[in-house]
Amino acid sequence: SAVFTGAAQAAGNSGGSLFTAQSDLSAEELKEFTARRFTLGQIPLKPPPADLLMV
Amino acid sequence: NGNKTEEDDKEDKAAQSLLNKLIRSNLVNTTNQVEVLQRDPSSPLYSVKSFEELRLKPQLLQGVYAMGFNRPSKIQETALPMMLAEPPQNLIAQSQSGTGKTAAFVLAMLSHVDPENKWPQCLCVSPTYELALQTGKVIEQMGKFYPEVQLVYAIRGNKLERGTKLQEQIVIGTPGTVLDWCQKLKFIDPKKIKVFVLDEADVMIATQGHQDQSIRIQRMLPKTCQMLLFSATFEETVWNFAKRIVPDPNIIKLKREEETLDTIKQYYVICNSKEEKFQALCNIYGAITIAQAMIFCHTRKTAGWLAGELSREGHQVALLSGEMQVEQRAAVIERFRDGKEKVLVTTNVCARGIDVEQVSVVINFDLPVDKDGNPDNETYLHRIGRTGRFGKRGLAINMVDSRFSMNILNRIQEHFNKKIEKLDTDDLDEIEKIAN
Amino acid sequence: KKEGLQTGADESTLKWYNTLQDSANQCAQAFEDLGKAKDMQTKKLKMELQKAAATPVSQIANSSGSPLKEAFEKIDKLLSGRPVTSAGKTVTTSQHPQGLEFVRYRLAEKFVKQGEEEVASNHAAAFPIAAVASGIWELHPKIGDLILAHLHKKCPYAVPHYPQMESGMSVEDYQKILGYRVEDSKVEGQDSFLKRMSGMIRLYAAIIQMRWPYTGKQGPHPHGLNHGWRWLAQILNMEPIADTTATILFDFLEVCGNALMKQYRGQFWKLMLLINEEYFPRIEAVTSTGQMGSVTRLKQFLETSLRTKQISAPKNELGSAFFRS
Ligand SMILES: Nc1ncnc2c1ncn2[C@@H]1O[C@H](COP(=O)(O)OP(=O)(O)O)[C@@H](O)[C@H]1O
Secondary structure, eight states: OOOSSSTTTGGGTTTTSSOOOOGGOOOOOOOHHSSSSTTTOOOOSSOGGGGGGGO | OOOOOHHHHHHHOOOOOHHHHHHOOOOOOOSSOOEEEOOOTOOOOOOOSGGGGOOHHHHHHHHHHHTTOOOOOOHHHHHHHHHOOSSOOOOEOOOTTTSSSSHHHHHHHHHHOTTTTTTTEEEEEEHHHHHHHHHHHHHHHHTTOOOOOOOEEEEEOOOTTOOOOOOEEEEEOHHHHHHHHHSSSSSSOGGGGEEEEOOHHHTTTTTTHHHHHHHHHHHHHHHTEEEEESOOOOHHHHHHHHHHSSSOEEEEEEEEOOSSTTTTEEEEOSSSSHHHHHHHHHHHHSOOOSSSSEEESHHHHHHHHHHHHHTTTOOOOEETTOOOOOOHHHHHHHHHHTTTTTEEEEEEHHHOOOGGGGGGEEEESSSSSSTTOOOOOHHHHHHOOOTTTTSSSSSEEEOOOHHHHHHHHHHHHHHHHHHOOEOOOOOOHHHHHHHO | OOOSBBBBOHHHHHHHHHHHHHHHHHHHTTHHHHHHHHHHHHHHHHHHHHHHHHHHHHHHHOOOOHHHHHHHHHHHHHTTOEEEEEEEEEHHHHHTTTTTHHHHHHHHHHHHHHHIIHHHHHHGHHHHHHHHHHHHHHOOOHHHHHHHHHHHOOOOGTTTTOOOOOOTHHHHHHHHHHTOEEEEEEEEEEHHHHHHHHHHHHHHHHHHHHOOTSSSSOOSOOHHHHHHHHHHHHHHHHOOTTTHHHHHHHHHHHHHHHHHHHHHHHHHHHHHIIIIIHHHHHHTTTOTTTHHHHHHHHHHHHHHHHTOOOOOOTTTOOOOOHHHH
């Protein structure tokens, strides 16, 4: 049965991967990751891009 | 030889107290009210519902919370304001073990210490080395954010050079050594002691020497020193001793919570042999989630056999058996509490006095009978019963394997006038129902 | 998009949560015949299957590696359709057409219950359970969704999600949805409730960072630290609730803060700063006296972390020496 597959992916984020590609981020999300600080209430649920870990 | 000497009994008391401390990971639930007898009945009685109200040093408040505490226990609500009052008040407090006495006096000692002064200011005597060590651990935990305060153990093995002047602010030890350190060896200047704690007074007086030594220590202390005495029980002898140690005391008593079967679901399972009992046990284990279980057997032999069978099935089993020394028993209990083993198999003899309140499921692999083959109701109640009417739910399962044991079960049932329900351990739906 | 903290979880989070619940319900329906069987033979089989699934989980302990491995292998065998023997009786899932679905469902449920019962009173227990769960999850992915569904049902804060009272809902039903145990219309005490929630949050935080070290193939973690990020981000986007938020946030950070720090470095520290400067005051604002314990523990954790620029590895983490033992 295909009942279970994909439920974990449905979180609207990167599913299985530890990082998100910049191209998969919306403009607002990218802005949150590139800014020095997060905006309260606007933290992206997708994990950060691998090339934006140093801020 | 069945006749235990008095000496054995004394050792038992200290050992039991230690084992209970080791197995305990929680505050004992109490619903009884504390009784307070104030030295000065006209002064207002404070009781606190939060640690904030005590205006503790921030380092200590942090230590208290880091231990996972959220609010004062029943006895602490009244005892702490008295102990922390200015000027200090003397206190005699009695409540069953596990109600928060140690935590309370440790907090009082830490609060009264002046860390700038590099000499002993608090003195705490305990009946045995092992018990002193347990209290020491609490001091270390609670004082975690107060590293300026130092602790030293006055116990027999701890040999210091002659002429040493202790710099540690808190000394904890056994009466004999503490007395030597104050009197003969002069490591401690008793005139500078601000707080004197005598812990486990009921265990203490079981040893003649200890009582005298404690009194001699007390005589060396200044009049202004705060005297605190704690006991789990309160017979006449303890009371007389307490009055000699603590002048003008406030007295706090918390009645021991009666053990009751009211919050316990009791069941029995019919089996035909010990092998069938073992099968039933495996079914129960598969069907319900048991964080930790204690299984009582009648003989050491059955206990050994059962522990072996359970291990072969892959269970992590601890066996508490009669021939073990106190240290070995302590080690078994500690591993069990830490979850290294999840099933504790034992006979009643070696588990007598151990507080099984922490364990969610108790299984009587054999029903408790006295030496005449009559039901041992008192042991049954102690194994299965729980204190605190709103306490944890408990589950007790009795294995019945003959007409004889069925008869015992019926008599236990009659004695307590509480129904013990039959359970079919081959029926998953039935077992699951009892756990919900 | 709304400004400031939200009152509930993001739509995508709720969708995920609902999908998982639906799939767990479908799984339960798929073994209805076996579940409701009345004849003795099938009932006996059901008992054996339940035992085969649950017993190894109850045997997970933090004593040493090799018994853990034994428990793992028993579970793996059962899920792979091979015969397993317990207490002298042998059983396989193929003995009943619904055997496998039943076993999966019950096994996932058992992992969560063990976390609830055991980790609640002994935090160290989270790691061995998480090691086995994440390894089984990797080899049998369907178990993973079921573990999540059971976990979310018992502890909505693991989603994280703060259920709202819906119109027509009784207070008792609402308390149950919030995760409280209610018996004879009496609701459990706050301390006991928080202890169980802590247990399940700690189990989840351990699962997302643990790997089963013995399997040969090591693909990506079946439910890894990206979910740690998601969980933390989601919690911090929502209005805190008294006592509960401080408690679970501390539990979560204490168990997997170190792993998240290593994984997401600067971005993780941005989260920590936000908590310290903006989110923590919001927690304080909803805290009343008598709830200072959880808040103080969180504050202490934040201060130490930010001062030392380090988050220490969790106590009782299982090192490589453990798994060699
Ligand atoms: N206020 C409190 N809140 C929660 N736990 C407490 C509190 N006070 C003590 N405890 C815990 O309860 C257990 C028993 O306390 P303890 O002080 O040793 O009792 P006693 O000295 O009366 O035997 C210990 O595990 C202790 O850490």
